[in-house]
Amino acid sequence: MFVLVNLKTYPCDPIEVAEAVRDVNERTDARLAVAPQAAHLEQVAETGAETWAQHVDAIDHGSNTGHALAETVADAGAVGTLINHSERRLKLADIDGAVRAAERADLETVVCANNPAQIGAAAALGPDAVAVEPPELIGTGTPVSQADPDIVEDAVEAAANVDSEVSVLCGAGISTGDDVVAAGDLGAEGVLLASGVAKADDPSAALADLVEPL
Numbered sequence: 001m002f003v004l005v006n007l008k009t010y011p012c013d014p015i016e017v018a019e020a021v022r023d024v025n026e027r028t029d030a031r032l033a034v035a036p037q038a039a040h041l042e043q044v045a046e047t048g049a050e051t052w053a054q055h056v057d058a059i060d061h062g063s064n065t066g067h068a069l070a071e072t073v074a075d076a077g078a079v080g081t082l083i084n085h086s087e088r089r090l091k092l093a094d095i096d097g098a099v100r101a102a103e104r105a106d107l108e109t110v111v112c113a114n115n116p117a118q119i120g121a122a123a124a125l126g127p128d129a130v131a132v133e134p135p136e137l138i139g140t141g142t143p144v145s146q147a148d149p150d151i152v153e154d155a156v157e158a159a160a161n162v163d164s165e166v167s168v169l170c171g172a173g174i175s176t177g178d179d180v181v182a183a184g185d186l187g188a189e190g191v192l193l194a195s196g197v198a199k200a201d202d203p204s205a206a207l208a209d210l211v212e213p214l
């Protein structure tokens with residue numbers, strides 16, 4: 001299972017979380033990665049944790065202001081990027097452009113979507129993975145794998161119908177090892193989560209708990 005921890009703009013210490021991701025990753029068969037804010041990418045990557053960006057723009061080098069260029073994100077040490085997170089929604093053409101920009105910079109891609117229909121559309125753009133996250137469950141602590149298992153199974157089916165090479169993650173409310181196991185039982189190859197680690201008193205213990213049953 002892939003466990004991707006999105007730090008959003010939570011007031012956590014990105015280095016502390018990254019070091020925990022790195023250390024727990026060494027003790028498990030699961031794959032762990034962390035997605036800090038853009039300004040923290042380089043410091044986080046220097047810890048040795050697998051580092052992801054939260055967003056890249058559908059742009060190339062040139063006259064663009066206030067954007068995230070995929071090449072710069074990769075230079076900072078990121079190996080992948082989220083695209084179209086529920087809190088950073090893009091138009092379809094910009095999702096496509098962001099996937100192409102990430103490919104150009106050799107970044108792995110996870111395109112997020114609200115529901116199975118959008119997952120099918122996202123998979124058609126050829127990312128490495130898609131992630132289904134019902135917005136109403138994000139940040140609630142109620143795991144999607146329990147509250148809405150059908151959405152995960154339907155997302156897995158929707159992606160497979162379009163492109164069987166695209167793997168499916170799920171997210172929203174995931175905070176325990178049982179939640180991760182349940183996600184895997186529904187066909188997801190990984191989870192995307194934030195508050196369960198970023199808001200934890202002890203991020204290292206939270207991460208260890210997440211991968212303990214894997």
Ligand SMILES: O=C(CO)COP(=O)(O)O
Nearest residue numbers: 138139172173193194195
């Ligand atoms: O949006 C999410 C991950 O990108 C999910 O957030 P929570 O884990 O806080 O529900």
